[in-house]
Amino acid sequence: MEPLVIDGVALSSRLIVGTGGAPSLEVLDEALRASGTELTTVAVRRYGSGAGGLYALLRERGIRLLPNTAGCRTAHDAVLTAELAREAFGTSWIKLEVVADDTTLLPDPVELLDAAERLVAEGFTVFAYTNDDPVTALRLEQLGVAAVMPLGAPIGTGLGILNPHNIELIVSRASVPVVLDAGLGTASEAALAMELGCDAVLLATAVTRAHDPVRMAAAFRHAVEAGHLAAHAGRIPRRRHARASSETEGMAVL
Numbered sequence: 568m569e570p571l572v573i574d575g576v577a578l579s580s581r582l583i584v585g586t587g588g589a590p591s592l593e594v595l596d597e598a599l600r601a602s603g604t605e606l607t608t609v610a611v612r613r614y615g616s617g618a619g620g621l622y623a624l625l626r627e628r629g630i631r632l633l634p635n636t637a638g639c640r641t642a643h644d645a646v647l648t649a650e651l652a653r654e655a656f657g658t659s660w661i662k663l664e665v666v667a668d669d670t671t672l673l674p675d676p677v678e679l680l681d682a683a684e685r686l687v688a689e690g691f692t693v694f695a696y697t698n699d700d701p702v703t704a705l706r707l708e709q710l711g712v713a714a715v716m717p718l719g720a721p722i723g724t725g726l727g728i729l730n731p732h733n734i735e736l737i738v739s740r741a742s743v744p745v746v747l748d749a750g751l752g753t754a755s756e757a758a759l760a761m762e763l764g765c766d767a768v769l770l771a772t773a774v775t776r777a778h779d780p781v782r783m784a785a786a787f788r789h790a791v792e793a794g795h796l797a798a799h800a801g802r803i804p805r806r807r808h809a810r811a812s813s814e815t816e817g818m819a820v821l
């Protein structure tokens with residue numbers, strides 16, 4: 568696979584893995600290795616100061632950290648969290664997540680756009696988690712985010728990609744990388760995301776809460792690679808009627 572380049576950084580894996588929900592640090596370590604990921608999100612507000620082991624592990628494995636503003640409900644909170652993360656981790660990369668409520672965990676587009684504008688102005692490289700709405704995705708891009716990250720389904724639901732048409736529409740108009748983020752349940756859905764034209768996939772729950780996180784992480788790694796290959800291999804058009812796979816012209820008549 569050709570690398571995914573964001574903000575001048577080349578990532579050879581197109582799978583971004585979140586760390587939330589893993590049963591132990593040991594399992595998480597194995598799963599991250601099986602996934603082949605080079606970029607991992609960490610929810611700054613949820614981990615707080617008890618995350619020393621996790622940060623050490625990521626450093627040891629050479630996995631880049633993408634701090635996440637998970638848990639923020641307002642642009643004000645998200646900007647503050649991003650500023651703290653930049654201070655603490657020495658990175659201006661931020662996954663911007665501003666959700667409307669705890670029941671749906673759906674992005675609040677008003678607060679999200681406000682936060683994105685402020686963070687871009689402050690020099691952050693913003694990875695914006697958003698609804699699967701092509702209009703919001705375009706607005707985020709116009710504000711200068713580095714990547715738009717439409718959801719497949721609400722966080723943690725495992726429902727897969729609820730609106731493939733919208734994802735395709737977002738991809739077709741985007742000139743920044745599109746990362747399918749959240750809601751996936753199993754590997755084939757990651758392959759579909761890539762086949763729809765996404766540049767990468769971000770997930771947490773499907774791996775960290777799987778019966779066998781390590782095996783599932785490996786499955787997602789292969790699925791993302793397969794989907795990316797397929798997306799660039801030129802799919803055959805869908806046909807209404809059957810067509811023999813071998814041509815009949817010149818065939819001997821018996």
Ligand SMILES: CC(=O)[C@@H](O)[C@H](O)COP(=O)(O)O
Binds near residue numbers: 721749769773
């Ligand atoms: C890891 C992370 O950043 C999550 O907030 C993300 O949205 C993942 O969602 P799933 O847990 O549904 O994969």
